Amino acid sequence: MPPDWDLLISGDVLAPTLFELAMDRQCPARRFAQHCMHIYAADGVRQNASSLRKRRLKKFVERAEEVGDEPMSIWAHNCRVLMSRPEIFDYSDWIEGGLVRHPRRLGLFNRR
Numbered sequence: 001m002p003p004d005w006d007l008l009i010s011g012d013v014l015a016p017t018l019f020e021l022a023m024d025r026q027c028p029a030r031r032f033a034q035h036c037m038h039i040y041a042a043d044g045v046r047q048n049a050s051s052l053r054k055r056r057l058k059k060f061v062e063r064a065e066e067v068g069d070e071p072m073s074i075w076a077h078n079c080r081v082l083m084s085r086p087e088i089f090d091y092s093d094w095i096e097g098g099l100v101r102h103p104r105r106l107g108l109f110n111r112r
Contacts, residue, residue: 015040019033
């Protein structure tokens with residue numbers, strides 16, 4: 001597996017499948033899927049993100065808020081924070097898996 005496998009698959013084509021796996025409490029690869037959804041979200045808040053990506057991300061966040069368990073509720077919360085304050089983006093948290101390894105709710109007043 002190439003070192004950037006997570007980056008390669010975290011695009012629009014596989015996002016619906018990755019989201020379903022991230023929501024599935026029984027999925028053995030759930031943490032990897034959650035990691036990929038963090039990458040997807042980080043890419044979705046960029047100023048030049050596609051409108052498809054932004055719409056899908058919003059729908060994923062809404063669904064995670066409605067029916068997700070604690071890890072996905074935290075993901076949705078953090079996505080909302082990042083959407084409202086993209087300047088707090090931290091590469092190690094969103095792209096390198098920090099928020100999956102050490103889950104926590106980001107605050108609107110985080111500094112980065």
